[in-house]
Amino acid sequence: MSSSSSSPDIVSILENSKELDRLRKDQEDVLSEINKLHKKLQTTPEVVEKPGDNSLAKLKMLYTQAKDLSDNEANLSTMLISQLDVLLPPGPQGQPRRRLGTEQKRKRVKTESDISRLTPSMRNQLEACASLKGEQVAARVTPRNADKDEWFVVKVIHFDKELKEFEVLDEEPGDDEDSSGQRQYKLPMGNIIPFPKSNDPSSAQDFPPGKHVLAVYPGTTALYKATVVQGHRRRKTDDYVLEFDDDEEDGSLPQRTVPFHTVVPLPEGHRQ
Incomplete structure (x- = not known):
């Protein structure tokens, strides 16, 4: 030319x-x-x-x-x-x-x-993700080809803003894990849900009775689908009373008390 x-x-x-x-x-x-x-x-x-x-x-x-x-x-x-x-x-x-x-x-x-x-809005979202470093969050760590979602409590080590990816640490792997030591994962933003802050009750949602949520099962570091039995708490610091799916005892679901800061909304498309 x-x-x-x-x-x-x-x-x-x-x-x-x-x-x-x-x-x-x-x-x-x-x-x-x-x-x-x-x-x-x-x-x-x-x-x-x-x-x-x-x-x-x-x-x-x-x-x-x-x-x-x-x-x-x-x-x-x-x-x-x-x-x-x-x-x-x-x-x-x-x-x-x-x-x-x-x-x-x-x-x-x-x-x-x-x-x-x-x-x-996206920039604020990335900043919020970066601020989770050192915090415990709910993370979907689903094994490949698994037919259901598995959520655990993990600790955020790092957030990469460019890759939009979390690096997290599972500090207490279950007994069925290959290794008894702590395990690290790299997970996309969509696999992470922040918990409400235990020292800031106003950060917790007020789920009504009948609402489906994800919550840490008492005595474990795993989250399971549950239904709110008692919502509209009188005080923000009050615990939730939940019924966990597949938690039957003698043909009925026991009602379990769960701290407000270990309950998060149930993600859309959650697979049981």
Whole structure:
């Protein structure tokens, strides 16, 4: 391709690159405003009840702006890729080198900017996951080809924001494990449910009677499906009274008292 025909294309690519930088700066500005409003609402949530307050409407507008900017960035990135494909030389000799270079560049860009380009809600979710280091959580550690979900209490060692993956430690493996020592696992975010904090009863949900939950069976470090017998606790620090599935004694399910901070919502699609 001659320089006269490619020059306008290169100018267009450079202009689109500048526009991409502008979009990212605008996203950072909007994200900063969202974080400020989040902090305000966390500090003084009662402000939304005051007449004339527009905090929630402003938050919705900021989220809409963030989504529009993100969509524009994605469209512009797609356009830039198409423009570069036109300029790249064809042929089998250049193909492997170009593919390798593109993959390396894509991997580097993802590593450097993936987290910064996340939506505020996803970023907050990742930060919350990272803050679980050292905490005990409920984890689905299901053996391969198993026909049911198995949940255990494990300790979070590390959370990788880029891979969105937890590294956890099963401190008390059961008697049926191959090894009697502690075992480590790497699990995706969807396999982890944080427990309510024992020193913060307000972090616990108030499950109504009849609600299905996952709960630590008394005297074990395993979680099983259970049904709430007594909900709407008078105090947030009160324990739950539950009936565990498959826990029959003399033909009936015994009611067991379980601390509030060892009960979590039953995940959708849970396999018994």
